[in-house]
Amino acid sequence: MIRRVTSPALCPPPTYSHATVVEAGTKLAFLAGSVPLDATGRLIGEGDPLRQAEQVIANLTEQLRAVGSDLRHVVTTDVYVVSSDPAVLAAVWGVVVRSGLSTGPHSSTLLGVACLGYRGQLVEITATAVVPETDARAEGEGETPAQEQAQVEEQVE
Numbered sequence: 001m002i003r004r005v006t007s008p009a010l011c012p013p014p015t016y017s018h019a020t021v022v023e024a025g026t027k028l029a030f031l032a033g034s035v036p037l038d039a040t041g042r043l044i045g046e047g048d049p050l051r052q053a054e055q056v057i058a059n060l061t062e063q064l065r066a067v068g069s070d071l072r073h074v075v076t077t078d079v080y081v082v083s084s085d086p087a088v089l090a091a092v093w094g095v096v097v098r099s100g101l102s103t104g105p106h107s108s109t110l111l112g113v114a115c116l117g118y119r120g121q122l123v124e125i126t127a128t129a130v131v132p133e134t135d136a137r138a139e140g141e142g143e144t145p146a147q148e149q150a151q152v153e154e155q156v157e
Contacts, residue, residue: 001026002075002130004104015102016092020075031066033124034060034082035117039126043120047086049081052123053095060101060125071100073130074106080124084112092123101125 004017022028036044037059038053045051062072081092089112096102116124 002073002104004075004106014049015103016105016108017077018107019103020107022075022130027133028075029064029069029129029131030130031060031063031127033117033126034063035121037118043118045122046120047122049092050095051090052100052121056123056125057099057101060127064127064129067129067131069112069129069131070122072103073105073132074101074104074127075130077101077109077125077127079108079110080113080116080126081111082113082116082122086112087113090099096125105157 003023005019005021005023006013007018010018032059034056036055038044038055044055061071064074078095079092079096081089083089089110093110096108116122124136
């Protein structure tokens with residue numbers, strides 16, 4: 001079970017939760033950083049952090065699929081962006097929000113950094129997700145991302 005919590009004693013977060021609680025005994029997947037490379041190792045979106053963020057989300061989606069999970073079951077992320085400009089960080093976060101990754105919403109940290117591992121790389125996302133016992137895709141049918149984002153606290157079993 002996943003419980004996402006937003007504390008009324010803290011400033012309301014725009015599209016993430018203050019904390020995520022995962023019940024003991026739940027299967028978790030700890031994903032390596034998702035990077036903007038295609039299947040052949042070619043950098044996608046040279047010089048374009050938004051295009052790179054889209055590729056990172058696509059790769060993260062595949063990582064999750066490979067372990068039997070999906071974006072909806074992500075409980076925490078760290079989003080790294082090579083920039084010190086808050087507008088660039090906000091634009092990359094916009095890609096995250098539109099992707100459905102912030103649905104839940106999950107706990108997240110958005111960081112501006114000086115450098116990432118691959119030449120030309122501007123974005124990377126690390127994630128931890130619950131691997132549900134049942135088909136994760138079937139559980140979310142019928143709810144739109146906007147409906148899920150509007151919930152202050154959500155439980156997923």
